[in-house]
Amino acid sequence: xxxxxxxxxxxxxxxxxxxxxxxxxxxxxxxxxxxxxxxxxxxxxxxxxxxxxxxxxxxxxxxxxxxxxxxxxxxxxxxxxxxxxxxxxxxxxxxxxxxxxxxx
Numbered sequence: 001x002x003x004x005x006x007x008x009x010x011x012x013x014x015x016x017x018x019x020x021x022x023x024x025x026x027x028x029x030x031x032x033x034x035x036x037x038x039x040x041x042x043x044x045x046x047x048x049x050x051x052x053x054x055x056x057x058x059x060x061x062x063x064x065x066x067x068x069x070x071x072x073x074x075x076x077x078x079x080x081x082x083x084x085x086x087x088x089x090x091x092x093x094x095x096x097x098x099x100x101x102x103x104x
Contacts, residue, residue, distance in 0.1 A: 036080050039063065044084040047075065052084065 039045070043055045045065070056072050057064035063080065066072050 032081075035083060036077055039077075039080060039083070045080050046082050046084055047079045048081045049079070 039055055039058060041055050041058060044052065045055060046052055047065070051065070051067055053065035053067045053073075055063055056066045058077075061077055062074050063077050064072050064074050
């Protein structure tokens, strides 16, 4: 008798878990879409490929990113993964790169 109730109970639990997971995923996608819609020129961003850049221009479907001084590239708007905090960002990687080149 216990096995007859176990299968329906397991199915109900599985359905509830799937619903909760999809709900979390929808909330995360909505938050990402809202962040991408709120982008403005001058924002520091991180792309899905790991590129740190500053937004130079914004169009309906694309954004112009300045990845280095004077180097601008055009990306699809959907590749922006997150906004970076401009006040707390420091470039410590550039100092170590200059030490390596001076030792050559």
